[in-house]
Amino acid sequence: MKIVINGQSAVVAEQISLSEALANYGARPPFAVAVNGDFVPRSQCEIKTLNEGDSIELLSPIQGG
């Protein structure tokens, strides 16, 4: 199935967990994740199952004013 990670399309297995999808993407800590605009705490990433068309935001620290 197709999902979107940080604006880029990706093809992943059906019923994949969020943590698996992040590992496949190569996510490096520290980061936080949102799916379809909702924050998903780190503790929930293992049990969160993705669906077709889900949009993941994977964010990490940057400079800020």
Place this chain on the structure above:
Amino acid sequence: MDSFTLYGEQIRSRLLIGSALYPSPSIMTESIVASGADIVTVSLRRQQSAQAGDDFWQLIKNTGLKVLPNTAGCHSVKEAVTLAQMCREVFATDWIKLELIGDEYNLQPDPFALLEATKILLDEGFKVLPYCTDDLVLCQRLADLGCEVLMPWGAPIGTGKGLLNPYNLRMIRERLPSHTLIVDAGLGLPSHACQALELGYDAVLLNSAIAGAGCPVTMSHAFRSAVEAGRYSYLAKAMPEKDVASPSTPTMGMPFWHQN
């Protein structure tokens, strides 16, 4: 210099500094150190494949300073709340500099969305530092919600114009005497920071004025001195302004007094 309180924590430096826009990572680090700041602002963005983000975060951690994450760039309550939640997890702090932009041209905060997001985040246990306009009633409403810290702008972000409306800022200080007030954004010169402290503001938060200077490290020193000068000036209570001159040198014993 005396400290100020930020949600129960004593903060020594009255200069909060941003981490963006510096010519290089090393100049960023030097500038932050030179500022004497206790708090540095940071943000979150999409993770890039390059190593740059990791290096930046390591540099910030090496400073040993407290971090204040922001929600810069958010235009809706939903975006700002989600980003705040993500910041809390990554940066392990309840502090959030809540930015909710209402107008793209001057990056003016949206007061209505700001109130809504502030309420949600306070209810979730965040310690909200709202970036707001210098509107007294807005500041009162934010205080009513439970904000212990308010951050009205001096001028639009990155303009360097200084305190565009000192009257408004003075009124907010007078009407909210027990709240921690920080002028956030729009400062360009150390004298602007000094003026904010002279008005009784507890601190200033700035980034572009240092990062955009010809020599950021030297400018950082200048702002550090300016906030100290402004604070001491406020504590010293300035003389009353008068319209008529009065001599400072004694006239008693003046030679040649009115000889002509």
